[in-house]
Amino acid sequence: MDNNLSSNRNINTCDECNSEYYSDSSEMTSLCPECSHILYGYENCEHQFETGRCIKCFWNGKESEYIHKLKDKHLNKSKRIIYVLEFLQNKYGETNIVINDHWEADKEAIGLTDKTGQYLAYISTISDIDNNYFLALENPSVDNEIPYSPAGDFDNISLTELEKILTRHLRLSE
Ligand SMILES: [Zn+2]
Numbered sequence: 001m002d003n004n005l006s007s008n009r010n011i012n013t014c015d016e017c018n019s020e021y022y023s024d025s026s027e028m029t030s031l032c033p034e035c036s037h038i039l040y041g042y043e044n045c046e047h048q049f050e051t052g053r054c055i056k057c058f059w060n061g062k063e064s065e066y067i068h069k070l071k072d073k074h075l076n077k078s079k080r081i082i083y084v085l086e087f088l089q090n091k092y093g094e095t096n097i098v099i100n101d102h103w104e105a106d107k108e109a110i111g112l113t114d115k116t117g118q119y120l121a122y123i124s125t126i127s128d129i130d131n132n133y134f135l136a137l138e139n140p141s142v143d144n145e146i147p148y149s150p151a152g153d154f155d156n157i158s159l160t161e162l163e164k165i166l167t168r169h170l171r172l173s174e
C-alpha cells in the first residue's frame with residue numbers, strides 16, 4: 001500500500017515559473033496556483049512550506065523573473081503592457097517614462113507621463129492582436145477645472161508608431 005499522498009495526485013509543470021504543482025490545486029491547467037493568482041486573479045493556495053515545497057500545492061516557491069518584476073513594481077498589468085513599459089523605459093530611461101496610473105484595475109492599460117508630469121499618455125492593448133495598441137494623449141490643462149486636456153487618440157497603431165507619437169508627446173524626441 002502506498003501512503004505517499006503526492007503519488008496519488010497528478011503533477012503538472014507551471015508554464016510561468018516552471019515549478020511542479022498538483023494539477024488539482026490550481027484552477028488553471030498550465031499555471032500553478034501562485035502564478036494563476038498573480039496573472040489572472042484566481043484563488044491562490046494558502047501555501048505551507050515544508051522542505052522547500054508547499055505541501056498543499058507542491059509549488060517550489062520560486063518565482064519567474066516576470067512575476068518577480070510584477071511584484072517588485074506593484075504593477076498588476078498584462079505581459080503586453082509590461083513589455084511596452086519596459087521597452088520604453090529601457091530606451092528612454094525610467095525618469096522620462098513615469099507611471100501615472102489611474103487605471104489600476106485595468107491590466108491591459110497604463111498611464112504614463114513625462115518627468116514633469118505635465119504630459120500624460122494612456123496606452124492600452126487591443127483585443128488579442130499582437131503589436132496593436134490604442135494611445136490617448138493629454139496635454140496640460142488650460143484651466144483649473146480639469147487636470148488635462150485631450151490631445152489626440154490613436155487607434156490600431158503598432159509599437160513603432162506608438163513610440164514615435166508618444167516620445168514626441170512626452171518631449172523625448174527633438
Ligand atoms: Zn507558477
Ligand SMILES: [Zn+2]
Pocket residue numbers: 033045046047048054055056057058059
Ligand atoms: Zn501552495
